Amino acid sequence: MQKHRQGRRFATKKPIHTANREVLLFNKPFDVLCQFTDDSGRRTLKDYIDVPNVYAAGRLDRDSEGLLLLTNDGSLQHTLTDPTQKTSKTYWAQVEGIPHPKALENFASGLKLKDGLTRPAKVEVIPEPEIVWERTPPIRERKAIPTTWLAITLTEGRNRQVRRMTAHIGHPTLRLIRYRIGSWTIDGLNCGDWRRISLG
Structure with missing residues (x-):
């Protein structure tokens, strides 16, 4: 199992469809924000994931835990977050x-x-x-x-x-x-x- 704590660069744009699709499953701890930056110094995804150009497909509240899916594939992100898909x-x-x-x-x-x-x-x-x-x-x-x-x-x-x-x-x-x-x-x-x- 891969586990990473530090990274050098992170996505600043929404994912786009790409031939080199990155799809990650992350077990988010309590009190971690579902974003890679935070001006207040709170824990974010960058404290755990060092894969560039991936974004969360959907959200998970800071005080909730468990499965978060990240991807650089815009079509997959849309499928998982579009209410009409009823995922x-x-x-x-x-x-x-x-x-x-x-x-x-x-x-x-x-x-x-x-x-x-x-x-x-x-x-x-x-x-x-x-x-x-x-x-x-x-x-x-x-x-x-x-x-x-x-x-x-x-x-x-x-x-x-x-x-x-x-x-x-x-x-x-x-x-x-x-x-x-x-x-x-x-x-x-x-x-x-x-x-x-x-x-x-």
């Missing part, structure tokens, strides 16, 4: 409390958020995934209140959507990890590591 993504959400099954059933018909009704989503209660790593800093847990892990699959990508959906049913998200984008997952990829993938 499926799965998230692992650790939420406060134990959601009632009836509340989770509402995900299938859509939840009415401030920006409108969400598309139907899949949700299931799961055990804590074995590959989950320790977060730094750890989440704040209240001893008297249990937590639950949910696997939530969406085909849209509104701003902070998973967090807003779990809050809507009364169970705030304490930790959020993106596990899958399309057919790609973070299986075998440690937190903070990246690898090139083959598109066949």
